[in-house]
Amino acid sequence: MSPLDQLMKHLARLPGLGPRSARRMVLHLLKRREALMLPLIEAMTRAAQDVKGCGTCGNLGGTDPCEICNDRGRDRGLICVVEDVADLWALERSHAFRGLYHVLGGTLSALEGIRPADLRIEKLLTRIDAGETREVILALNATVEGQATAHYVAERLQPTGVAVSRLAHGLPVGGELDYLDDGTLAAALQARRKTA
Amino acid sequence: MSPLDQLMKHLARLPGLGPRSARRMVLHLLKRREALMLPLIEAMTRAAQDVKGCGTCGNLGGTDPCEICNDRGRDRGLICVVEDVADLWALERSHAFRGLYHVLGGTLSALEGIRPADLRIEKLLTRIDAGETREVILALNATVEGQATAHYVAERLQPTGVAVSRLAHGLPVGGELDYLDDGTLAAALQARRKTA
Numbered sequence: 001m002s003p004l005d006q007l008m009k010h011l012a013r014l015p016g017l018g019p020r021s022a023r024r025m026v027l028h029l030l031k032r033r034e035a036l037m038l039p040l041i042e043a044m045t046r047a048a049q050d051v052k053g054c055g056t057c058g059n060l061g062g063t064d065p066c067e068i069c070n071d072r073g074r075d076r077g078l079i080c081v082v083e084d085v086a087d088l089w090a091l092e093r094s095h096a097f098r099g100l101y102h103v104l105g106g107t108l109s110a111l112e113g114i115r116p117a118d119l120r121i122e123k124l125l126t127r128i129d130a131g132e133t134r135e136v137i138l139a140l141n142a143t144v145e146g147q148a149t150a151h152y153v154a155e156r157l158q159p160t161g162v163a164v165s166r167l168a169h170g171l172p173v174g175g176e177l178d179y180l181d182d183g184t185l186a187a188a189l190q191a192r193r194k195t196a
Numbered sequence: 197m198s199p200l201d202q203l204m205k206h207l208a209r210l211p212g213l214g215p216r217s218a219r220r221m222v223l224h225l226l227k228r229r230e231a232l233m234l235p236l237i238e239a240m241t242r243a244a245q246d247v248k249g250c251g252t253c254g255n256l257g258g259t260d261p262c263e264i265c266n267d268r269g270r271d272r273g274l275i276c277v278v279e280d281v282a283d284l285w286a287l288e289r290s291h292a293f294r295g296l297y298h299v300l301g302g303t304l305s306a307l308e309g310i311r312p313a314d315l316r317i318e319k320l321l322t323r324i325d326a327g328e329t330r331e332v333i334l335a336l337n338a339t340v341e342g343q344a345t346a347h348y349v350a351e352r353l354q355p356t357g358v359a360v361s362r363l364a365h366g367l368p369v370g371g372e373l374d375y376l377d378d379g380t381l382a383a384a385l386q387a388r389r390k391t392a
Contacts, residue, residue, distance in 0.1 A: 002258050007243040010236045015224050016217050027282055028211050029240070030247055030256055037244050040206045041237060044225075047203040048233050051226055060226055062198050086223055 056127065058103030058120055060085050068092075068101060075099040077134035081124065081153060083107055083141055091139065099137075102127065107145035108152060119149070121156060128160045135163040142169065252323065254299030254316055256281050264288075264297060271295040273330035277320065277349060279303055279337055287335065295333075298323065303341035304348055315345070317352060324356045331359040338365065 001009070004026065011022035029037040053059070054066035061067055068074065078099025082088050088101045104119045127133065136157055140146035154164050169187035171180065180188075197205070200222065207218035225233040249255070250262035257263055264270065274295025278284050284297045300315045323329065332353055336342035350360050365383035367376065376384075 003239070003243040003246045004257065007239040010232075010239045013232060014221050014236075016213075016220065021212050023282065023285065024212065025210050026243070027256070027280070030243065033244055036206075036209060037240065040203075040210075041240050041244065043199070043203040043206045044233065044237050044240070047199040047222070047226065048229055048237065050199045060223070061200065084223070086219065089219065 057088075057101045058085070058105060058123075059088055059101060073098075076132050078137065079124070079127065079133055079135075080137045080139050081150075082139050083146060083149070087139065087141070097137075102136075104140075104149065104153075107140065107143075107149040109145055116152065116156075121153060124153070125156065125160065128157070128162055133162050135165060138164065138166045140166075142167075253284075253297045254281070254301060254319075255284055255297060269294075272328050274333065275320070275323065275329055275331075276333045276335050278335050279342060279345070283335065283337070293333075298332075300336075300345065300349075303336065303339075303345040305341055312348065312352075317349060320349070321352065321356065324353070324358055329358050331361060334360065334362045336362075338363075 008019065008022045008026050011017055011025055012019050014022075017025070029040070050062055051060055052062070052064045054061065054064050054069055056065045056069045059066040059068060063070065075098055078097075079102050080088075080091060080097055080099055081102045081104060082091065083104055083106060085103055088103055091097050091101070102120065102124050104121065104124075106114055106119055108114055108116065108119065124136075128136070138150040138153060140150040140153075150166060157164050168191060169184060170191060171177070171184070171188045177185065204215065204218045204222050207213055207221055208215050210218075213221070225236070246258055247256055248258070248260045250257065250260050250265055252261045252265045255262040255264060259266065271294055274293075275298050276284075276287060276293055276295055277298045277300060278287065279300055279302060281299055284299055287293050287297070298316065298320050300317065300320075302310055302315055304310055304312065304315065320332075324332070334346040334349060336346045336349075346362060353360050364387055365380060366387055367373070367380070367384045373381065
């Protein structure tokens with residue numbers, strides 16, 4: 001296989017890319033070898049070598065423990081449980097949470113054969129055993145798998161006596177009622193709050 | 197900047213990718229370093245080193261002259277002029293053309309300051325001067341810039357006495373009249389052919 005076909009084949013395997021977009025990308029890169037392709041190769045090589053998973057929370061970063069686990073300015077009594085590193089990053093971008101995280105690494109799934117032992121649940125219990133934790137916030141996706149996993153994790157956390165909470169359901173900020181699904185609308189209505 | 201941010205910044209510059217898809221891609225790659233990321237780095241490095249532009253037609257490939265220019269089984273009297281390597285590949289995928297190609301490397305554009313000297317037009321005239329060419333097919337995009345460039349190239353080709361043709365306009369195969377723009381519909385009507 002030619003180096004061109006080889007590269008397109010590898011690129012086409014990335015999420016969101018197909019043969020067509022991989023082709024476009026290869027041409028774009030080859031036309032800008034010095035400015036784009038070589039720096040990208042270098043950045044990729046460096047990331048492949050240097051990025052590590054945090055042994056505590058499961059975040060990805062340049063250090064282990066990660067920057068967040070190392071940050072003494074954060075509230076160490078709060079652990080926010082997320083499915084994936086992408087969710088952790090989304091919460092960080094919101095600047096709304098100043099505690100610690102715990103990445104489960106997926107959701108339970110009978111179909112895909114993902115059992116509790118495949119997720120980082122024991123690790124979470126070990127962290128809570130250390131005694132610093134006040135509250136665990138289950139910030140799992142509002143999907144069937146996410147909610148089933150949240151339910152399972154909540155049950156496992158019960159004996160520890162730590163407070164367990166979940167994200168609220170409701171109207172997205174900037175969202176319009178007319179475009180909202182019925183389930184969210186019902187949840188937003190039920191969780192309505194008194195105005196001041 | 198951390199190796200993660202660096203890699204996301206570089207990926208986000210690729211066509212069709214933004215910060216969000218670059219993030220997804222980075223996470224996908226880092227989770228599959230051995231299976232995906234290292235082979236991709238290798239393929240990219242090899243392509244950056246080995247892929248060359250063909251000095252004759254402007255195609256990209258492992259050799260110069262490229263495979264197509266080297267192929268003695270192709271009709272050397274026909275040259276199909278395209279804007280970009282992607283267009284050449286699209287024509288090759290159609291298996292409808294068995295002549296040679298000539299990549300202009302863009303279209304004339306007063307706005308972007310692309311003048312005739314920036315395209316591979318002189319090179320095309322040199323190829324025709326060699327005497328083998330019977331017909332030049334202008335397969336430029338049906339955009340304003342593409343058609344203006346085709347017009348300019350046709351004028352430059354006139355003194356050579358070589359036959360010059362353009363791609364037909366018409367109904368796409370599998371296309372529905374109702375979804376076709378008026379310009380194409382008018383062109384298809386005007387270029388109608390007698391049934392056998």
